[in-house]
Amino acid sequence: MIVSSAPFRVSFAGGGSDIASYYRRQAGAVLSCAIAKYSFVIVHNYFNENKYHLKYTRTELADALEDIAHPLLREALRMHRVEPGIEVASVADIPSGTGLGSSSSFSVALINALYAHRSRFASKDQLAEEACKLEIDILKEPIGKQDQYAAAHGGLNFIEFNSNGGVNVQPVVLSSEKMAELESNILLFFTGSQRDTRSVLSTQVQAMETDEDKFRTVERMVQLAYEMRDILMSGDLGAFGEALHRGWMMKRSLTSQITNSTIDEFYDAARAAGAIGGKLAGAGGGGFLVLYCPKDRQAKVRQALSQLKEIEFRFDWSGARIAFAQ
The missing domain is CATH 3.30.70.890 (GHMP kinase, C-terminal domain)
Incomplete structure (x- = not known):
């Protein structure tokens, strides 16, 4: 069994510049901090080897990836080529839709858990990049990149978004x-x-x-x-x-x-x-x-x-x- 967590974040300045329609024209930057409120994901081998068992605000029991209703879960499992016989559950300290980046925290925690379930390591940048691919490229969500990097890295950071799509995370160091x-x-x-x-x-x-x-x-x-x-x-x-x-x-x-x-x-x-x-x-x-x-x-x-x-x-x-x- 794997238990994974990723923090929520509070953004202070620069929001909106992490969206491609901005940073493709001009480099963006965001100042934000991660907070000790978390999205948790549990991954476990499921007793029924022919089913996907998913538990969030509802429960799903699916035979195939195409039958999974939750978009992030479905596409993350597809991305990692996860076969039936797995159970995934999620809980969070704070509800979604409250401005603290909960969706991306869930994505980062889920991707990290799927790597760990296969005894593989992913760097913080890799987790953030893959979460961006999942949410922005695959699911076409109209969101930016700051939340994924804040959730993956933690801490108080200044995050720059380059016109080529690259991201630079700089910790802000205070006494x-x-x-x-x-x-x-x-x-x-x-x-x-x-x-x-x-x-x-x-x-x-x-x-x-x-x-x-x-x-x-x-x-x-x-x-x-x-x-x-x-x-x-x-x-x-x-x-x-x-x-x-x-x-x-x-x-x-x-x-x-x-x-x-x-x-x-x-x-x-x-x-x-x-x-x-x-x-x-x-x-x-x-x-x-x-x-x-x-x-x-x-x-x-x-x-x-x-x-x-x-x-x-x-x-x-x-x-x-x-x-x-x-």
């Missing part, structure tokens, strides 16, 4: 004191709504492809990602929070689907209570509100957002890993 301060000053609140990532991202892609002003906005978001990386490395975390706010103002201008009046009210209330900056995690439209707030102001922010569920977390430094193998 232990500054890293602990950053970690403790980032708050996550669930807005209560989940969204269809495909719809939100498809609209953003269309906007970038048809409106040059929108493309230039993403270009400025990439420039801000570089600026925020440098701010972090200088240790000026207050300036990081302010830059996070500037980035959110840019992001929300891309399409009308990214935010709504309820989310804006939550964000404004958090800022009025002491949060320096923030944004919606991921593509937007719902999910988690990410806030940067110094510790001495957090009680007031929590009071202002008392109707929302807060998720406590720490950074993840391991990335994709095999937690158990027997």
